[in-house]
Amino acid sequence: MLPSGRRQPALTMHRSKLPYFFLALSAVLAIAAVVIMAVKTGGLERFRRLASPPAVPAKPAAPEKPAPPPPPVPGLQDPMPPEDPAKALADLGVKTGVAEADPHALVNNIAKALESGDFDAFARLVGKDACPDQTLSQLKELSKAHPLKVRQPDGVREIGELELDTRTRWSLDLEGAEAGHDRIYLDLLKKDGKWSVEKLTLPPPPGEPVPRAVLADSLGVADAFLQAVLRQDFEFACDFVDPKTVSDVKIATLCIIFEEGNYRLRQSKPLRAMFSRGDTTGYLAHVQTTGTTDVAQFSITLRQPAPMANWIITEINLDQLLADYANRVAGGDIHYSPLVKNPQGGETLALYFGFDEDGINPRTRRQLEIVSHVLRADPGKKITLSGHTDALGTAEYNNSLSARRASTVRDFLISSGVSATQIVTVAKGASQPRRPNVTETGEDDPKGRRANRRTEIYLDF
Numbered sequence: 001m002l003p004s005g006r007r008q009p010a011l012t013m014h015r016s017k018l019p020y021f022f023l024a025l026s027a028v029l030a031i032a033a034v035v036i037m038a039v040k041t042g043g044l045e046r047f048r049r050l051a052s053p054p055a056v057p058a059k060p061a062a063p064e065k066p067a068p069p070p071p072p073v074p075g076l077q078d079p080m081p082p083e084d085p086a087k088a089l090a091d092l093g094v095k096t097g098v099a100e101a102d103p104h105a106l107v108n109n110i111a112k113a114l115e116s117g118d119f120d121a122f123a124r125l126v127g128k129d130a131c132p133d134q135t136l137s138q139l140k141e142l143s144k145a146h147p148l149k150v151r152q153p154d155g156v157r158e159i160g161e162l163e164l165d166t167r168t169r170w171s172l173d174l175e176g177a178e179a180g181h182d183r184i185y186l187d188l189l190k191k192d193g194k195w196s197v198e199k200l201t202l203p204p205p206p207g208e209p210v211p212r213a214v215l216a217d218s219l220g221v222a223d224a225f226l227q228a229v230l231r232q233d234f235e236f237a238c239d240f241v242d243p244k245t246v247s248d249v250k251i252a253t254l255c256i257i258f259e260e261g262n263y264r265l266r267q268s269k270p271l272r273a274m275f276s277r278g279d280t281t282g283y284l285a286h287v288q289t290t291g292t293t294d295v296a297q298f299s300i301t302l303r304q305p306a307p308m309a310n311w312i313i314t315e316i317n318l319d320q321l322l323a324d325y326a327n328r329v330a331g332g333d334i335h336y337s338p339l340v341k342n343p344q345g346g347e348t349l350a351l352y353f354g355f356d357e358d359g360i361n362p363r364t365r366r367q368l369e370i371v372s373h374v375l376r377a378d379p380g381k382k383i384t385l386s387g388h389t390d391a392l393g394t395a396e397y398n399n400s401l402s403a404r405r406a407s408t409v410r411d412f413l414i415s416s417g418v419s420a421t422q423i424v425t426v427a428k429g430a431s432q433p434r435r436p437n438v439t440e441t442g443e444d445d446p447k448g449r450r451a452n453r454r455t456e457i458y459l460d461f
Helices: 010-015 018-041 043-051 085-096 105-117 119-126 133-145 218-230 234-238 246-261 319-329 363-379 395-415 446-452
Strands: 156-163 167-173 183-189 194-203 264-265 271-277 280-288 296-303 312-317 339-341 347-352 382-389 425-428 454-459
Touching: 085 234, 085 382, 105 119, 105 156, 105 167, 105 183, 119 133, 119 194, 156 218, 218 234, 218 246, 218 264, 218 271, 218 280, 218 296, 218 312, 234 363, 246 319, 246 339, 246 347, 246 363, 246 454, 280 454, 312 454, 347 363, 363 425, 382 395, 395 454
Parallel strands: 156 271, 382 425
Antiparallel strands: 156 167, 167 183, 183 194, 264 280, 271 280, 280 296, 296 312, 339 347, 347 454, 382 454
16 A cells, blocks of 8 residues: 555556556457458348348439430421331332233233133222222122123234334223223333333223223324224225325225235234324234234324324325235236326226136126225215226227126126226227236337226225
8 A cells, every 4th residue: 555645657557557558458459350251251242232221212214305306407397207118018019000021911810810710800900099989889880781791703903103112002992882882901011121000091880981992091092993904895995095195995995805815913013103294103913814924014193183182194105014914915027016006196906717708707896895884874975996907909899808706796796786887998909008018128028018908996085
């Protein structure tokens, strides 16, 4: 014990607090060890979750509103939304119809759809542009009047070109329909090497009058004229020509050539476009005889007198056709022609006879049947028949023979129903030869004499 009144030394006081110091240090070290172990075992995160207050669930973020479109720029259109290429192609096919490299195959498929009554297939093949709903309804009404059956054979027919190698016209000739109501026309357009229907034309409804040419453009008039000639319908053919420039003789001659030569329009491109200059258009008509592939041709020129007026035929050049006819019918004698020049001007029909003969042979009979039809249709028309001979024989004999030849023709026409007042006959003997009767060396020329044995029919109208 220290003496009373004296303070304890500082060292003694510090020693009394040492146990507390070591106790705090031990606690700190223990906590540090626990923290290290928690980090190593992943328990720190659990420790934090336990030590932290429970989190409040966050509300889902509201979707962002799209930014408003920029204001339109004046003078510029908004871009079109992207379109499905497949759908665009399908829509285009519905509008323009099916395209084929072979136009004949396309038209045949259309004919099959028509005959089967599958109007949906018909509409798909033709396309909405050429066959809108109203036209399709008209076609269905037409089918109620009579079955839409294509005439056999050759009911699918190419008419000709509207534009060289670009536009062409076809016809579906219907069986059982009245004349003028029996054709459906298809105008085809070639694009990128394939053909599709550009225009569809239906016949007039039953009972309605039929125009001269259902399609009154230049190709329609040319085709209607040739179809009339093929039917030997002289009067109807005359409706399509200008009488000031195309004579009745030329039309009758074309009828005779088609009949005698057994000519028919070629199946492929029968009418080919030669030229088109505003109000004037030219076509080359291709014809051939049955059983051969040889083609003959002649040209047709048409003119439109005024805008919206009907086209008319102003010229028919038969030179190449007559040469082909001479080879086929006359054995190569180009002077043995049904169309000859008249000494008084104009053209006449010539009917030929054998040597020293005045009888009518089958060929002459067919020609006269056409002439008799023309005269019966109009009793006011008159003709002059002039008989001719070659140079063999006396003048007196030849005059008598030429008179008999003219009279033979007159008698046939009268027996066919032509009035005798419409016919005038004259005998010319050997006075007006068409060809020389002898060669340049003075020898006999049988071909020349053959062309002189004839009766000429001069149409005075």
